[in-house]
Amino acid sequence: xxxxxxxxxxxxxxxxxxxxxxxxxxxxxxxxxxxxxxxxxxxxxxxxxxxxxxxxxxxxxxxxxxxxxxxxxxxxxxxxxxxxxxxxxxxxxxxxxxxxxxxxxxxxxxxxxxxxxxxxxxxxxxxxxxxxxxxxxxxxxxxxxxxxxxxxxxxxxxxxxxxxxxxxxxxxxxxxxxxxxxxxxxxxxxxxxxxxxxxxxxxxxxxxxxxxxxxxxxxxxxxxxxxxxxxxxxxxxxxxxxxxxxxxxxxxxxxxxxxxxxxxxxxxxxxxxxxxxxxxxxxxxxxxxxxxxxxxxxxxxxxxxxxxxxxxxxxxxxxxxxxxxxxxxxxxxxxxxxxxxxxxxx
Numbered sequence: 167x168x169x170x171x172x173x174x175x176x177x178x179x180x181x182x183x184x185x186x187x188x189x190x191x192x193x194x195x196x197x198x199x200x201x202x203x204x205x206x207x208x209x210x211x212x213x214x215x216x217x218x219x220x221x222x223x224x225x226x227x228x229x230x231x232x233x234x235x236x237x238x239x240x241x242x243x244x245x246x247x248x249x250x251x252x253x254x255x256x257x258x259x260x261x262x263x264x265x266x267x268x269x270x271x272x273x274x275x276x277x278x279x280x281x282x283x284x285x286x287x288x289x290x291x292x293x294x295x296x297x298x299x300x301x302x303x304x305x306x307x308x309x310x311x312x313x314x315x316x317x318x319x320x321x322x323x324x325x326x327x328x329x330x331x332x333x334x335x336x337x338x339x340x341x342x343x344x345x346x347x348x349x350x351x352x353x354x355x356x357x358x359x360x361x362x363x364x365x366x367x368x369x370x371x372x373x374x375x376x377x378x379x380x381x382x383x384x385x386x387x388x389x390x391x392x393x394x395x396x397x398x399x400x401x402x403x404x405x406x407x408x409x410x411x412x413x414x415x416x417x418x419x420x421x422x423x424x425x426x427x428x429x430x431x432x433x434x435x436x437x438x439x440x441x442x443x444x445x446x447x448x449x450x451x452x453x454x455x456x457x458x459x460x461x462x463x464x465x466x467x468x469x470x471x472x473x474x475x476x477x478x479x480x481x482x483x484x485x486x487x488x489x490x491x492x493x494x495x496x497x498x499x500x501x502x503x504x505x506x507x508x509x510x511x512x
Contacts, residue, residue, distance in 0.1 A: 247280050247283065250272060250275075250276055251273075251276060251283070253269075254270075254272035254273045255269070257272065266314045267314055267317055270294075270321055273290070273321065274321045277321075277325055277326075278326075281329040284325065284326075284329040284330060284331065284333065285329075285330060285331035285333040287333075288330055288335070291318050291321060292333075292334055292335055293334075294318050295315055295319060295322075295337060295340060295342075296338075296339075296340055298312060298314065298318075299312070299340045299341050309344070310346070311342050311343070311345055316346055319342070319345065319361075322363070323361030323362065324361075325362070327382075335367060337368050337371055338369045338370055338371065339370050340368070340371045340372070341371070341372045342371065342376055343374045343375060344376065345373060361381045361382065361383075362382045363382065363383055364384045364386065365384070365385040365386060365387075366383065367387045368387065368388045369388065369389045370389070370391060371391050371392070372391075372392045373391060373393050373396055374392050374393065374394040374395060374396065375394070375396060376396045377396075377397045378396060378397060378401055379397050379398065379399050379400060379401065380399070380401060381398065381401040382402050383403050383406055384403065384404045384405060384422075385405045385406060386406045387406070388406060388408050389407050389408070389410060390410045390411060391408070391411045393411060393413045393416050394412050394413070394414050394415060394416065395414075396413070396416045397416070398416060398417060399417050399419045399420060399421065400419070400421060401418070401421045401422070402422045404423070404425060404426070405427075406423075406427075407426075407427045408426050408427065408431050409428060409430060410430045410431060411432070412432045413431060413432060413436050414433070414434040414436060415434070415435045415436060416437070418438050419438070419440065419441065420439070420440050420441060420442075421438070421441045422442050423438075423441050423442060423443045423446055424442050424443065424444045424445060424446065425444070425447070426447065427447045428446065428451055429447055429450055429451065430449075430450045430451060431451045432451070433451060433453045433454075433456045434453075434454045434456065435454070435455045435456065435457075436456045436457070438456055438457060438458045438461050439457060439459050439460060440459070440462075441461045441462070442462050443461055444463070444464045445464070445465045445466060446466045447466075447467050449467050449468070449470060451468070451471045451472075452471070453468075453472065453473050454472055454474045454476070455474070455475045455476065455477075456476045456477070457477050458477055458478050458479075458481050459477060459480050460479075460480045462481070462482045463478075463483045463486050464483070465484070465486060466487070467486075468487060468488045468509075469487055470489075470490040470491065470492065471488075471491050471492070472491075472492040472493060473492065473493055473494055474496050474497070475496050475497065475498075476497045476498070477498050478497060478498060478499045478502045479498055479501055480501040480502060481499075481502045481503070483499075483503060484503050484505045484506055484507065485505070486507050486508070487508045488508060488509030488510060489508055489509035490509065491509055494509075495511070
């Protein structure tokens, strides 16, 4: 009985093991089926992503190509600018004036097309003028600047000063007598505009009878400069240095002469009608027969100035200092504002 029960138990255990083995074998196909399904899903996902990956690669390739093309274009443009610059320089050395003019106008176009190169062109043109109009004191008093010198000054005058950078405006000792008008008609403002030479150095230059109407010369250095009979109507000369300059018989109607330093300057027979001369330094200056009707001379320094027959009719001399002025009794002050003016006879 015991043996039979033992055999029965062994049969049951054997049967149970066989059944479990069969169940494990039955489950394996389901696992393989699940894995194959995942693989198919990943394959489908990759396949669907391929167009996007291709588009991204194409975009990257295009960007690299454009970047490379841009660099090559910049190199080509710089090469063209260098070629144009060298050609213009070569023309300036020509003995023929028409070829030199071509070089000058080539540099003008170069300044407009490549503002980055303007400081170099400005310095070059200034040196050209200085070389071709330097110290030529001899010759006829009525002689005008050479055609190419006038052209170089005109190119300089009508540039865009915003791109000057470190350009050098050294025009000391140049002889530019009877220099023609350098301005131009401004269509946008419907008015005449003048040259742009702020802070330029014209020391000891001969600019007699030059036409600087409406010129922008703020802060310019004109110490000892000859400006006899020059036209400076409407010019901006605020803070300019005019010490010992000769402006006899020149025209400065409505000119901006605020804070000029003009000690010892000559203004004999000069027209200064309605000129702005606030805080102007005119110590020891000669204003013999100068015409200053309506001029604004508030706070001006006229100490020891020669005022013989000067006309201050309607001028504003508020706070001006005339201490030690010469020939004060001959000057005309009809209608002038003399509030706080010092140095007047009591």
